[in-house]
Amino acid sequence: MNIEPIEFDLEELPEVSLNLKEEEIEKVEEPEESKSSEEEHRFTDWLKIIDGKGPESKNRPLRDINNELIEKFIVSAPRKIKPVEGKFEEKDISEDSVKEHDGLITDTLAKIYIKQGYFNKAIFAYEKLILKYPEKSDYFAAQIEEIKTIIKKSLN
Structure with missing residues (x-):
C-alpha cells in the first residue's frame, strides 16, 4: 500500500472572515490564584487546610461558621414527623422463627x-x-x- 501525501496550495483555499463585534467576543479571564495556592505546602498542611484548621480557615472565625449553620437550620425549620397511629397492624414475627421449616x-x-x-x-x-x-x-x-x-x- 502506497500512501501519497496530498499537496494543496494555500492560495487556492477560500478566505474566511469573521465579522464579530467586540460585545460578542467572550473575554476569558484567567482565574486569580489565591496566595495559599501559590505557596508550596507540605502534605500535612494540605490536610489541615481541608479540615479547616490551616491558614486558609483563619480568614473566617469558627464562631461565624457555626452561627451561619445555626441560622440555616432555623430558617429551614425542620419539623419532627409524627407517625400516624392506627394504620399499621402490629404482628409478632417471633412466632415464625420458632416454627419448623420442612x-x-x-x-x-x-x-x-x-x-x-x-x-x-x-x-x-x-x-x-x-x-x-x-x-x-x-x-x-x-x-x-x-x-x-x-x-x-x-x-x-
Missing part, C-alpha cells in the same frame, strides 16, 4: 434432636425425611423405632 430438616438435625433429648422432634424429622427421600425410608423407619425404644427405656 426444607431445613436433615438427618443431622434429627440426630441433634436425639442428643438433646427432643425425641418427639426427632421422630417428626424422620417422618418428614421419609416423605422427602422415599428411597431411604427403611433407614429412617429404623431410626424412628430406635428412638421409640429409647423413650420406653427412659420411662421405666
